[in-house]
Amino acid sequence: MRTRRYETQRIDGLPERMVTPGAEALKRIRRENSRIAAVRRLDTDRPYYRTGFVWPVIGTVTGVYGSRRILNGEPRRPHYGIDIAADTGTPVRSPADGIVALAADDLYFTGGTVMIDHGFGLTTVLSHLDAVDVGVGQPVRQGDVVGAVGATGRVTGPHLDWRVNWFDARLDPALLVPPMPKRQLRPPPKTLPDLSRPTGRGARTTDRGSGGSRFRESRSPGPSR
Numbered sequence: 001m002r003t004r005r006y007e008t009q010r011i012d013g014l015p016e017r018m019v020t021p022g023a024e025a026l027k028r029i030r031r032e033n034s035r036i037a038a039v040r041r042l043d044t045d046r047p048y049y050r051t052g053f054v055w056p057v058i059g060t061v062t063g064v065y066g067s068r069r070i071l072n073g074e075p076r077r078p079h080y081g082i083d084i085a086a087d088t089g090t091p092v093r094s095p096a097d098g099i100v101a102l103a104a105d106d107l108y109f110t111g112g113t114v115m116i117d118h119g120f121g122l123t124t125v126l127s128h129l130d131a132v133d134v135g136v137g138q139p140v141r142q143g144d145v146v147g148a149v150g151a152t153g154r155v156t157g158p159h160l161d162w163r164v165n166w167f168d169a170r171l172d173p174a175l176l177v178p179p180m181p182k183r184q185l186r187p188p189p190k191t192l193p194d195l196s197r198p199t200g201r202g203a204r205t206t207d208r209g210s211g212g213s214r215f216r217e218s219r220s221p222g223p224s225r
């Protein structure tokens with residue numbers, strides 16, 4: 001066994017109420033936490049997670065699982081999710097089959113939040129959503145859009161926070177998916193290869209094809225649809 005080393009992340013300039021909430025906010029946070037805890041206790045005996053997992057959003061990973069956090073200079077609990085930076089409005093997809101177990105427009109810390117029950121205690125949390133497009137009890141297939149990336153809750157910019165729980169335990173979502181695909185870089189027009197050369201044209205088509213399919217090429221076959 002090897003000791004895993006975690007990174008330290010400093011986030012400054014957060015509104016003070018987000019770092020040290022007042023009495024009213026604490027009541028609200030407790031209420032919301034008990035809703036989340038109830039979802040984490042679900043023990044649905046359907047193995048939805050067998051679809052395997054795909055990234056809910058393709059973007060730049062800006063925060064990894066387990067990083068220590070110092071908010072406005074104050075040490076706080078480690079970060080148990082993966083942060084993926086993407087533009088507001090980018091569709092957020094269910095990483096595996098499941099049933100929507102929580103759909104909230106505005107939780108104190110996580111803003112627009114969707115929780116998906118993948119069966120047998122495995123749940124996904126998708127946070128800081130700008131839009132929530134599903135309702136509690138709704139079945140979702142892997143890849144279905146459940147909302148949109150946003151900057152709601154305790155955030156410094158638009159991104160998706162993705163967490164995976166197994167009951168009380170936190171799992172590192174990155175261990176469930178292939179490496180984040182590189183975003184496709186489109187060269188500016190003047191650097192395009194000579195289109196009269198068939199090799200140049202062929203290469204571009206291949207690039208586009210593989211970039212598009214990589215998202216679906218998870219380790220799992222996914223639902224047949």
Ligand SMILES: [Zn+2]
Binds near residue numbers: 081083160161
């Ligand atoms: Zn996060």
